[in-house]
Amino acid sequence: MTDIVLTIDGKEVKAKAGMTVLQAAQQEGIHIPTLCHHEKLEAFGGCRLCMVEVESRGWTSYVVSCVYPVAKDIVVRTRSEKVDKIRKVLVEELMAHAPDAPELIKLAEEYGADRNRFERDASFCIVCGLCVRYCNEVKQKNAVGFIDNGARREISFIPEVARKECWDCQECFTICPTSYAQAAYLLSEALAFPGQRKKIKAEKPLQPKSRVIPIMPAPVTT
Amino acid sequence: MSEHTIDGIIEKYRGQPGSLIHALVEIQHQNHWLPREVMQKVADALQVPFAQVMQIASFYKAFSLTPKGRHEVHVCTGMTCHLRGAAKLRAKVEELTGLKDGETDTDSRFTYQTGACLGSCSIGPELIVNGKHYGRMTPEKIEDVLKQYE
Incomplete structure (x- = not known):
């Protein structure tokens, strides 16, 4: 298969057919910010942060690079005034939900986003779907899923599965950008199968240290 | 069932x-x-x-995760029905059944829902019970309609 040659940030890049613009950029060490992307998971196109400017046959458009396939002779710009503005507003919107998420704070600094721009709806979940997709695609346990639709969409642990699988895995806690996956799990544990961890500890006293991540104190930013 | x-x-x-x-x-x-x-x-x-x-x-809104009553009562809140007095219909249905939008009563007789637009603007404002359309509804007529459903 022949390589496809495209330009990213003024640099000629070779990519294989079927790759996405994001993959092509990452392979060249060009950084594009992402939140819902994970190398082990199928592209989701959920957070829109990896938006880039693509110039193709004289037309400029804004595309989500994690799902946009590479094409011959396109010119990609990962930073431009408009791209930066799009990312800034996206970060501001996400911060209405998770104002103290470390990744968002870092992005907010980079793009000059105002964390107080939009009215707070502190759901702490930015619906990136990492936990849901990781549990489905990598672990194949489906202990956590999406519930409801549109603005009311949220993640929810299925108690029947979670009580069996989650304590020994907890891998979604580390990939969650906001620590909400952990909070949601602990909440469903408290509601649906309280006291289960004591039982597990009693049965398997020589377990390696549990992987519950201490929730970081909220950084002081105003 | x-x-x-x-x-x-x-x-x-x-x-x-x-x-x-x-x-x-x-x-x-x-x-x-x-x-x-x-x-x-x-x-x-x-x-x-x-x-x-x-x-x-x-x-999907078409699926219900909570039990429904034996009879489903819909009041159209579309623009046409609204202009023709749907708000009064809603108030009357809510008064008669004691239900708010989306609720089911304790003896599972009625489930009351609003919806827009139910597609019969020419006969609005309308009330739909179990799929049967009652057009040109007035608050006074509602009681007689609901009485037919036990």
């Missing part, structure tokens, strides 16, 4: 993950709501993770 009918529907789609929505639609149609145990059965039979069944069932 009998368990037998539901099992029949599930059997028809056994081993076909792609038919998840069809199965749920049929069960919803027969049973008027989707109990958790039934969704678990669907998940097992169709070899779909339960989380996915929940996702689909909660995504």
Whole structure:
């Protein structure tokens, strides 16, 4: 298969057919910010942060690079005034939900986003779907899923599965950008199968240290 | 609705993950709501993770995750019906049944829902009970209509 040659940030890049613009950029060490992307998971196109400017046959458009396939002779710009503005507003919107998420704070600094721009709806979940997709695609346990639709969409642990699988895995806690996956799990544990961890500890006293991540104190930013 | 009918529907789609929505639609149609145990059965039979069944069932408004009454009462709140006095109809239905939008009464007689637009603007404002359209409704007439449904 022949390589496809495209330009990213003024640099000629070779990519294989079927790759996405994001993959092509990452392979060249060009950084594009992402939140819902994970190398082990199928592209989701959920957070829109990896938006880039693509110039193709004289037309400029804004595309989500994690799902946009590479094409011959396109010119990609990962930073431009408009791209930066799009990312800034996206970060501001996400911060209405998770104002103290470390990744968002870092992005907010980079793009000059105002964390107080939009009215707070502190759901702490930015619906990136990492936990849901990781549990489905990598672990194949489906202990956590999406519930409801549109603005009311949220993640929810299925108690029947979670009580069996989650304590020994907890891998979604580390990939969650906001620590909400952990909070949601602990909440469903408290509601649906309280006291289960004591039982597990009693049965398997020589377990390696549990992987519950201490929730970081909220950084002081105003 | 009998368990037998539901099992029949599930059997028809056994081993076909792609038919998840069809199965749920049929069960919803027969049973008027989707109990958790039934969704678990669907998940097992169709070899779909339960989380996915929940996702689909909660995504579409056509599925109900709570029990419905024997009779479904809809009041249209579309623009035309609204201009022709749907708000008064709603107030009257709410007064007569004691229900708010989306609720079901304790003896499962009525489930009351608003919706827009139910597609019969020319006879608005309208009240729909179990799919039967009552056009040119007035608050005074509602009581007689609801009396027919026990």
